[in-house]
Structures are given as structure tokens and as C-alpha cells.
Amino acid sequence: MEKFVTIQSAAVTLPIENIDTDQIIPARFLKATDRTGFGENLFRDWRYNEADEPNADFVLNQPGVKGSILVAGRNFGCGSSREHAAWAIYDSGFRVVVSSFFADIFKNNALNNGLLPVQVSDHFLQAIFWEVKRKPDTEFEVNLEKQLFSFARLKAGEEFEIGAYHKTCLLNGYDNIDYILSRKESIERFENERVRAW
Amino acid sequence: MNRSTLFDKVWDAHVVEHIPDGPDILYIDQHYIHEVTSPQAFTGLERRGLSVFRKDRTLATADHNVPTIDQHLPIKEALSRHQVEKLTENCEKFNVELFGLGHKYQGIVHVIGPELGVTLPGMTIVCGDSHTSTHGAFGSIAFGIGTSEVEMVMGTQCLLQNRPKTMKIEINGELGKGVYAKDIILYIISKISASGGTGYFVEYAGSAIRSLSMEARMTICNMSIEMGARGGMIAPDETTFEYIKGRERAPQGADFDEAVAYWSSLVSDIDAEYDEVLEFKAEEIEPMITYGTNPGMGVKISENIPVSATDSSKESFTKSLEYMGLEPGQSLLGKPINYVFIGSCTNSRIEDLREVAGFVKGKKKAEHTNVWIIPGSKQVEQAAIDEGIDQVLKEAGFEFRQPGCSACLGMNEDKVPKGEYCVSTSNRNFEGRQGPGARTFLASPLTAAATAINGQITDIRDYL
Numbered sequence: 001m002e003k004f005v006t007i008q009s010a011a012v013t014l015p016i017e018n019i020d021t022d023q024i025i026p027a028r029f030l031k032a033t034d035r036t037g038f039g040e041n042l043f044r045d046w047r048y049n050e051a052d053e054p055n056a057d058f059v060l061n062q063p064g065v066k067g068s069i070l071v072a073g074r075n076f077g078c079g080s081s082r083e084h085a086a087w088a089i090y091d092s093g094f095r096v097v098v099s100s101f102f103a104d105i106f107k108n109n110a111l112n113n114g115l116l117p118v119q120v121s122d123h124f125l126q127a128i129f130w131e132v133k134r135k136p137d138t139e140f141e142v143n144l145e146k147q148l149f150s151f152a153r154l155k156a157g158e159e160f161e162i163g164a165y166h167k168t169c170l171l172n173g174y175d176n177i178d179y180i181l182s183r184k185e186s187i188e189r190f191e192n193e194r195v196r197a198w
Numbered sequence: 199m200n201r202s203t204l205f206d207k208v209w210d211a212h213v214v215e216h217i218p219d220g221p222d223i224l225y226i227d228q229h230y231i232h233e234v235t236s237p238q239a240f241t242g243l244e245r246r247g248l249s250v251f252r253k254d255r256t257l258a259t260a261d262h263n264v265p266t267i268d269q270h271l272p273i274k275e276a277l278s279r280h281q282v283e284k285l286t287e288n289c290e291k292f293n294v295e296l297f298g299l300g301h302k303y304q305g306i307v308h309v310i311g312p313e314l315g316v317t318l319p320g321m322t323i324v325c326g327d328s329h330t331s332t333h334g335a336f337g338s339i340a341f342g343i344g345t346s347e348v349e350m351v352m353g354t355q356c357l358l359q360n361r362p363k364t365m366k367i368e369i370n371g372e373l374g375k376g377v378y379a380k381d382i383i384l385y386i387i388s389k390i391s392a393s394g395g396t397g398y399f400v401e402y403a404g405s406a407i408r409s410l411s412m413e414a415r416m417t418i419c420n421m422s423i424e425m426g427a428r429g430g431m432i433a434p435d436e437t438t439f440e441y442i443k444g445r446e447r448a449p450q451g452a453d454f455d456e457a458v459a460y461w462s463s464l465v466s467d468i469d470a471e472y473d474e475v476l477e478f479k480a481e482e483i484e485p486m487i488t489y490g491t492n493p494g495m496g497v498k499i500s501e502n503i504p505v506s507a508t509d510s511s512k513e514s515f516t517k518s519l520e521y522m523g524l525e526p527g528q529s530l531l532g533k534p535i536n537y538v539f540i541g542s543c544t545n546s547r548i549e550d551l552r553e554v555a556g557f558v559k560g561k562k563k564a565e566h567t568n569v570w571i572i573p574g575s576k577q578v579e580q581a582a583i584d585e586g587i588d589q590v591l592k593e594a595g596f597e598f599r600q601p602g603c604s605a606c607l608g609m610n611e612d613k614v615p616k617g618e619y620c621v622s623t624s625n626r627n628f629e630g631r632q633g634p635g636a637r638t639f640l641a642s643p644l645t646a647a648a649t650a651i652n653g654q655i656t657d658i659r660d661y662l
């Protein structure tokens with residue numbers, strides 16, 4: 001996993017609630033057996049029409065829209081456990097997803113792939129939407145060390161929560177599986193001390 | 199005073215270590231895998247030079263991306279064929295037991311685990327599929343995970359997990375006629391929304407839950423994720439033990455008796471403390487149907503679509519109804535339906551098929567309605583054939599197909615065409631879930647069957 005460094009970037013906004021993982025990447029694009037290339041099908045059915053031509057009114061198809069921060073309405077990532085959703089977002093160049101509420105499995109999948117989920121208040125989320133609508137190139141800063149998401153120009157923002165374990169992993173690029181492998185003795189001891197197998 | 203919940207008891211019995219200010223290392227008793235979310239995990243294991251740590255706790259099947267006709271022939275679509283072959287290859291290489299296509303135990307992963315007696319009370323169970331919550335019906339902690347976590351469990355038989363909060367949902371009273379498990383869970387989700395359970399693990403309790411069969415309890419727990427909850431569970435009781443007894447992989451004889459003694463202790467203490475408690479009256483529940491694009495957007499079938507958003511922004515509500523081609527305040531009864539899908543890990547078990555067959559016997563489907571009925575497993579399919587259910591369904595004009603996830607997620611060729619309406623017994627009505635542009639109404643198997651016969655959305659109570 002890559003180390004998470006402080007990001008300053010414009011944001012791509014999707015002011016829609018309950019964006020489920022079937023919207024992030026539809027099931028028919030889950031047939032690949034490796035982790036790469038999912039970005040091209042991110043938000044596939046919103047991004048392209050039936051003839052596979054870009055829908056001009058979808059945000060990712062609009063000229064000048066760019067950035068490594070995705071901002072979306074509440075309950076982002078609900079539905080299926082497909083990690084392909086996190087891969088598709090990361091593969092498209094995003095490093096941060098901001099919402100006022102995340103589905104649990106999506107949040108874990110994001111953290112396991114170096115994609116930072118930033119949960120902000122509903123009020124602050126609306127402020128971001130409003131500001132980007134007014135001025136699409138508005139820059140934001142994401143500082144994981146300080147746990148702060150802010151308007152870069154104003155230096156004003158909101159603190160966000162993240163557990164100490166995941167913060168350390170992201171800042172250092174540590175891999176969860178390496179960590180848990182280092183606890184193998186404890187796992188075997190646990191197995192041996194159990195009274196029953198189930 | 200003892201204040202532990204059922205969840206606490208099972209979770210605490212599986213904590214290997216607690217990381218200070220971090221997650222728990224949770225031991226996993228049973229890992230189910232399938233073709234779609236496992237290939238990258240096997241690749242990861244290989245890259246690390248690891249083997250599957252506890253092969254006897256790992257079981258694989260092919261279900262998400264398999265055809266539901268001509269399963270004896272090679273899969274036509276190249277990418278799907280490759281994905282299913284990759285699972286076989288990986289299971290051979292890593293020595294994992296696989297119930298692949300054609301095997302007598304193949305089927306939807308959440309159907310085969312319980313029917314084989316692999317899923318047992320008090321276990322921790324995971325799978326790279328959000329509907330793993332199904333297995334909670336046995337009083338186990340069961341939840342869906344991503345592929346990195348699949349790799350973690352393969353490599354260590356453990357997961358790093360933050361302990362969720364607990365919620366009790368109690369439903370007391372007697373269910374009315376025509377009201378099934380599916381209606382109960384759709385009702386709950388319509389009340390608390392598609393995100394109302396996020397951050398929680400749910401325990402379902404109360405007299406209405408106790409009265410349900412195991413298969414009905416599985417339907418309830420299955421859809422816990424649709425309110426955002428990681429999982430749902432029901433304390434095991436005589437109904438549970440009776441279901442497990444004699445199943446092929448379940449403990450037998452004296453081992454079974456010993457197991458029952460332990461399983462009987464898996465109940466929440468009288469003074470158990472939950473972070474949230476909700477109560478509903480069974481009498482309030484009617485046959486349910488969804489009208490929008492998340493499972494929380496549901497109404498009693500006799501009610502109209504709300505005139506305005508109940509728990510989302512006006513924009514999201516409008517976008518949802520536009521996608522569905524529906525108007526605020528509209529009634530759904532009588533709406534013509536061209537597709538009916540009866541299947542999925544929510545409602546594809548033998549009891550579901552029995553209920554449907556009992557209703558359609560001697561009736562014919564509407565001419566314009568296509569009806570797909572997909573048994574949850576080879577064992578369900580065989581039981582349906584043995585009981586003559588397949589004949590009843592065929593005589594009604596229903597297509598009785600072979601096991602798999604099918605049109606629930608539209609990964610294989612079983613897709614509902616763009617713009618068409620489908621009354622579906624599955625679990626998600628998301629945009630495009632059943633195929634690009636497909637419009638889904640979630641309902642119980644009986645509501646789906648009555649709709650198939652009438653060719654329009656029908657209140658099953660009109661027939662009872």
C-alpha cells in the first residue's frame with residue numbers, strides 16, 4: 001500500500017445520497033481476476049449511455065473536472081461488499097472520498113487500499129457541494145496527520161475521525177495482512193486453547 | 199448481573215487479541231468463498247508465498263457468475279468461463295474443497311452452507327459477499343467482507359475488525375395472513391431506512407421471530423445489510439436444533455447433544471444492554487413492496503408511494519422515481535409486469551418453492567409475463583423435482599432453471615431488459631442491479647407468484 005501524504009486538490013462532487021456499489025461498478029464488470037483496470041468502468045451506467053458514448057451531463061465527463069478527492073452524498077458505498085468499488089475509485093486517481101456517512105464494508109475496503117474515507121458533518125458536506133458548484137476549481141486540503149479536511153484557501157475546515165491503527169497504517173503504507181501475520185503465534189495459541197471447534 | 203447480548207457472547211469467544219485503540223483480531227470459524235471475490239485474494243496469497251491456513255474451515259462454490267441453463271455445457275461467455283475455471287484452478291492449487299458446477303452440493307453460497315450443516319450456532323462466519331448475514335439466523339456472527347479481507351482470512355483465519363454497536367429489533371404479535379418473512383424485513387427497512395442499521399449488528403427477537411422457520415429466519419437475517427447493518431442474528435432454539443439435526447456436516451450423535459447443550463447458552467441475558475432497541479408490532483405488517491431504488495423505499499402493497507421524500511433529499515427521491523418511471527402518490531397495485539424473478543439467497547429455498555407451487559398449482563401465468571424461478575442449490579432443485587414442484591411450476595408456464603445468483607445481480611445472462619419492470623424476490627432494487635436500466639420491485643415469493651399469474655402487481659391477500 002502507498003503511503004498517504006497530505007493532499008491538496010480540487011474535488012469531484014456527486015451530490016446524490018445512497019450511492020451503492022452497483023452504481024460505483026456494476027456487477028457485469030466484476031469478471032476480471034486481477035485488481036487493475038476497474039477505473040474505466042467507475043460509475044459506468046451514469047457515465048456512458050447505451051451506445052457506450054459519454055453522457056455529457058455526468059460530472060466526470062465535464063471539461064475541466066478533475067481532482068483526487070471525490071465528494072458524495074450520505075450513505076456512500078452501501079450494498080454489495082465488492083472491493084472492486086474501492087479499486088475502481090482508486091484506479092481513477094482518487095485518494096480521498098468524502099461523505100457525511102459511509103457504509104461499513106466500503107469503509108473497510110477503502111482503508112485496506114489506501115483510499116481515505118473522510119466523514120464530515122451534513123452541514124459541512126453541503127458547504128463543499130455549494131462551493132464547488134460556485135467555483136469548480138476550489139482546492140481542498142486533506143491532512144491525515146492532523147485529521148483535518150479544509151478549504152485550502154480559507155484554511156478553514158473540519159476535523160475527521162479515524163482509528164489510531166488505520167491512521168498509522170495509512171501514513172506509513174503498512175499492510176494489514178503483514179501485521180496480522182506477525183500475530184500468528186497468538187492465533188495458534190488461541191486455536192489450541194479453545195474448548196470446542198465451533 | 200449478567201448483561202451480555204448474544205452478539206457479545208459470540209464475539210468475545212472469538213477475540214484472539216485486542217489492539218489498543220484499534221480493531222480486534224477476530225478468529226473466523228468458517229470461510230465461504232466464490233468465484234467473483236476470491237481470485238485476487240488467491241493471487242495475493244501466492245505473491246506472499248502463503249498457503250490457505252485452515253483449509254478445513256474454507257469451502258468454495260461457484261454461484262455469482264454461472265449460467266442457469268445448460269450447466270453441463272462449457273460456459274459460453276469467455277470472461278465468465280475464465281472466472282469459474284480460475285476458481286477451480288485455485289481450489290486445486292490451494293487444496294480447498296469446491297462444490298463447482300454440476301456438483302450435487304453446488305448452489306448459492308448462503309443456501310448451501312446451512313443446508314449442509316456447515317453453518318452452526320455460535321460460529322463466526324465470513325464470505326466475500328454482503329449477504330453472508332444470512333447465516334446469522336443460526337445465532338452466529340456472520341458478515342460480508344472485501345477481497346483484501348478474504349486474503350487475510352485465507353492466510354491467517356482471522357480478521358481485523360472494529361467491534362460494532364448492538365441493536366435489538368423486537369417484533370411481537372401475530373403475523374396477518376399473506377405476510378411472510380420477506381414482508382417483515384422489508385417493513386423494518388422501510389421504517390429505519392437503508393442506512394438506519396449502519397455501524398450496528400442486529401439481533402432479531404420477539405414472538406413473531408420465534409414463530410418463524412429457519413428458512414424464514416434466514417430471509418430476515420439475509421437483508422440486515424440492506425439497512426446498513428453488518429449482520430443480523432437470532433438466538434438459536436428448538437427450531438434451530440431441529441433444522442441442524444442429521445445434516446451431513448453437522449455434529450452427530452453424542453457430539454450433537456453436547457453441541458445443543460452449548461448452543462442453548464447462546465441467548466442474550468435478561469438485562470442485556472444494547473446500544474439501540476426498536477420494537478414493532480407484527481399486526482402492523484402487511485405484504486410489502488418497494489417502489490424506489492434502495493430497499494428502504496418500500497410501502498405496504500395497499501399504500502401509495504409517498505408524495506415526498508421520507509428520509510432522503512428531494513433530489514435523490516425525484517431521481518429515484520424518475521428512474522423507476524413512477525409518480526409520487528401513485529398506487530402500485532395493478533401495474534403491468536413483464537418479468538418476475540423468484541430466486542436469490544433471500545428467497546430460493548425449498549420452503550419458498552413449496553409456497554409458490556402451492557399457490558400456482560392449477561393456475562397459468564399471464565401471457566405477457568416472463569417468470570424465472572431459480573432454485574438456490576442443487577439440493578433445492580432435487581427436492582423440488584422429488585416433490586413434483588418443478589412440474590407444477592412448468593405447467594403454470596414458469597421457467598424452472600438451475601441454481602445460481604442469476605438475475606439478482608445480473609452478472610450472468612439473466613438480465614431484465616432496459617426500462618422493464620420486474621417483481622423480484624431478491625434483495626436489492628438498486629439502479630441497474632438486474633440489468634442496465636432494469637426497474638425492480640422487491641417483494642415476497644407469494645406476491646411475486648400472484649403477480650406472475652395476474653400479470654400485474656397483486657395483493658396476495660385477494661387470493662387467501
